[in-house]
Amino acid sequence: MDVERKYDDFRGSTSRWLFGSFGGWGTLLLCVTLVGFLIIAVRWVQNISLRYVLTDQRLILRQGLVLKREDDIELYRVKDIRVDYSLVNQLVGIGTITIRTSDATTGGVELQMRDIPDARRRREDMRRLVDQARQARGVREIDYDREQY
Secondary structure (H helix, E strand, O other), rough: OOOOOOOOOOOHHHHHHHHOOOOHEEEEEHHHHHHHHHHHHHHHHHHHHEEEEEOOOOEEEEEEEOEEEEEEEHHHEEEEEEOOOOOHHHHHHEEEEEEEEEOOOOOOEEEEEEEEEEEHHHHHHHHHHHHHHHHOOOOOOOOOOOOOO
16 A cells, blocks of 8 residues: 655745736736725815814814814914925915914914815915904014023
8 A cells, every 4th residue: 555645735825926917916906996095085084074164263173074073273372374285285286284373272282284275375364364363352472582581
């Protein structure tokens, strides 16, 4: 009676199939597309669930889809407004508006509003409204160097 001997033990390699065949490359491209759609969906939900309302006295942040929260930033408390944008952002007309304020809503952290259409114009509108709110309340901003005191 002959005894059976094992010479090799193997199975198909998924990783080699992915990188070594047209079917594998097509599958990788399909995965990238689906992941891309997932990223787009997450970003869309983030953008739709956060709304900014600018009045002559406040910047109102309305957050949430099911559970909602609303915060106000008094414009006279705004210290600085900055706009950042990349070359691609400029081509499509969006930017990130960053606001530094003494308002308790931001907790001493800069508020970043991302992917804002026509960000430069909106920043200028905010600057103008901040100046008007300060004048209406008789508020002046005083800068001092902490190292001197």
